[in-house]
Amino acid sequence: MEWQVADQKAFVLTEQLSMDLAEGRAWGMKLDAFGTLTKVTSVFQKPKEDDFQLAYKELRYEPLWHISVMFKSVYQRERQYRMAPKGPEVRSVTILGQDFAVEAGQVTLTGMEHCEDEGQTEVWVDGITGKRSPNLANLIRYGSKQITAEELATFAPAGAIVQAPTMHAAALVKEVLGGMVKTVEADEILGEGVAIQAVELYFRPIYAFQFHWVSKDKYGVVECDALTGQYKADGKVLKDSPVEMPNGALIFDLQKDAMDTLLPGEHVTIPGPVKK
Numbered sequence: 001m002e003w004q005v006a007d008q009k010a011f012v013l014t015e016q017l018s019m020d021l022a023e024g025r026a027w028g029m030k031l032d033a034f035g036t037l038t039k040v041t042s043v044f045q046k047p048k049e050d051d052f053q054l055a056y057k058e059l060r061y062e063p064l065w066h067i068s069v070m071f072k073s074v075y076q077r078e079r080q081y082r083m084a085p086k087g088p089e090v091r092s093v094t095i096l097g098q099d100f101a102v103e104a105g106q107v108t109l110t111g112m113e114h115c116e117d118e119g120q121t122e123v124w125v126d127g128i129t130g131k132r133s134p135n136l137a138n139l140i141r142y143g144s145k146q147i148t149a150e151e152l153a154t155f156a157p158a159g160a161i162v163q164a165p166t167m168h169a170a171a172l173v174k175e176v177l178g179g180m181v182k183t184v185e186a187d188e189i190l191g192e193g194v195a196i197q198a199v200e201l202y203f204r205p206i207y208a209f210q211f212h213w214v215s216k217d218k219y220g221v222v223e224c225d226a227l228t229g230q231y232k233a234d235g236k237v238l239k240d241s242p243v244e245m246p247n248g249a250l251i252f253d254l255q256k257d258a259m260d261t262l263l264p265g266e267h268v269t270i271p272g273p274v275k276k
Helices: 019-027 030-034 036-044 134-141 169-180 256-262
Strands: 002-005 008-013 052-083 092-095 098-101 107-126 144-147 160-162 188-213 218-225
Touching: 008 134, 019 052, 019 188, 019 218, 030 188, 030 218, 052 134, 052 169, 098 107, 107 134, 107 169, 134 188, 169 188, 169 256
Parallel strands: 002 188, 008 188, 052 160
Antiparallel strands: 008 144, 052 107, 052 188, 092 098, 188 218
């Protein structure tokens, strides 16, 4: 198996709006953060502005993965081809100087099929949930700064919370390969290769604003995507979550001497000998 592995890289995406600007807009959405409670209360009396306080705000960085993989297998296999002459009077057929007898109304030819099976997959994965989301690709059009593998373990911007990815590089590449590689029938495998074209970890900035409805003693959170400016009223805060970023070598755990273990088992059926 031949492997080509691109450099594994990490980036932090740059905020496109300030926290102060995002906070101002979040105040206008604070009632939405309390869901049905707001609707029930509004039936009797509209809540007063001074009944709300900003209890907490945070900037956090959420991880996302970009993985691009290409797989190719070259193999050959012997196959029989059958053809029917035009009339029952035909007893044999000469093809390329070789005579073939007609048996049961058919001529059987033996040939060698030369095959190439290849595919390419590119995925964008939420680094926390592990769900694939093609829309995440739109985020990299914003500016970013590269983080080295050595810096990754201590990546913690002042006043911010950094969430480590729950899935690491090797597990994601194995998952992608599992969806690409399929069972084939071959008498001889001439070559197989995998090109891991991109293994990139991005951290996207998210603002979160926690509001306290004083008279109800309830809390609600409005989130703001610091790249797109989109708001979400059912957000969360991570103020009690410690920053624990694993060593970069653990996150980027693609080791060349163990690459073959990433391929799903029994991915090729081999009736005959295999070339080394």
